Amino acid sequence: MRENITRAGHEQHLPAAIREAGRSMMELPFLWCAPSSRVMARVQLENWEVARASIDSGRGALFLTPHLGCFEIIPQFVSHHVPVIVMYRPPRKQALRPLVEQARARARLALAPASLAGVRMLLKSLKNGGAVGLLPDQVPQQGEGIWAPFFGKPAYTMTLPGRLLQMTGCDLILTYAERLPKGRGWLIRFWRHETPLGATPAEQAAAINAEMEKLIAGCPAQYFWSYNRYKTPAGVPAPTPAPAGEAA
Numbered sequence: 001m002r003e004n005i006t007r008a009g010h011e012q013h014l015p016a017a018i019r020e021a022g023r024s025m026m027e028l029p030f031l032w033c034a035p036s037s038r039v040m041a042r043v044q045l046e047n048w049e050v051a052r053a054s055i056d057s058g059r060g061a062l063f064l065t066p067h068l069g070c071f072e073i074i075p076q077f078v079s080h081h082v083p084v085i086v087m088y089r090p091p092r093k094q095a096l097r098p099l100v101e102q103a104r105a106r107a108r109l110a111l112a113p114a115s116l117a118g119v120r121m122l123l124k125s126l127k128n129g130g131a132v133g134l135l136p137d138q139v140p141q142q143g144e145g146i147w148a149p150f151f152g153k154p155a156y157t158m159t160l161p162g163r164l165l166q167m168t169g170c171d172l173i174l175t176y177a178e179r180l181p182k183g184r185g186w187l188i189r190f191w192r193h194e195t196p197l198g199a200t201p202a203e204q205a206a207a208i209n210a211e212m213e214k215l216i217a218g219c220p221a222q223y224f225w226s227y228n229r230y231k232t233p234a235g236v237p238a239p240t241p242a243p244a245g246e247a248a
Contacts, residue, residue, distance in 0.1 A: 162204030
C-alpha cells in the first residue's frame, strides 16, 4: 500500500487509506446481506441522469469503475433500475465462491465469468442496448491485456473495454462510489466519457488508465492501494524497461 500510494503522489493520504481499507471490509456484510431497500436508502447520487440517458438511448452502456470507494454498491444500484451484467472473477478459495456469488447476484444483476463465455455475455448485452460493468484496473490473464502506464509504471491492463466499445458503439460511463463519513452511506458519481480512446489496444488501454487516475485523484484515500496492480501474470513477458532518461 505504501509503495503504490507513494508512486501515485498521494502518500499524504496513507493514514486515511489504511482506515478506509478497514471500513471497506466492515461494510460488506451490510451490502451483501441486508435487504436491497435498506441498502438503497443509504445511496446518494450525482449525475445519474447522464447514465440513465445512455441506458435509455438503446446504444448500450459500459460502466467502468476502478477499485475505488464502495465499488460493490454500483452494480447493485444500477440493477435496482435496469438489468446489468458484471464481469466477475471467482475467489481463489473454492469454499468462498458460493458465499460471494450468492451475495453479489441479485434479481437483475447477472455475473459474467472472466472467460470467453463471459465476454460473449457482455457483448450480447451491449449489442441489445443493455448495461454491463467492468473493473478496468483488475489485472487480466495472459493474452487478455497489454502493458500500459498506470501512475508512471507499466501495468498489465485489460483490452476488453476498448474492444467492446469498438464492436458495439456503446456509451462509456465512468463511475465510482465515495464512502461517506460516519456511516452515512455512499455517494455514487457518474460521467459520460466523450473523448475517443484511440484506434489501437495500446492507445485505448493507456487512455482508460489515465481516466482511472483522474477518478482516483478525486478520492485517493479510498482507492484499493494494497491491490497488486503491477504484478506480471503467469505466462506474460515482463514489460520492457524504459530507455535510460525516460520515466519508468
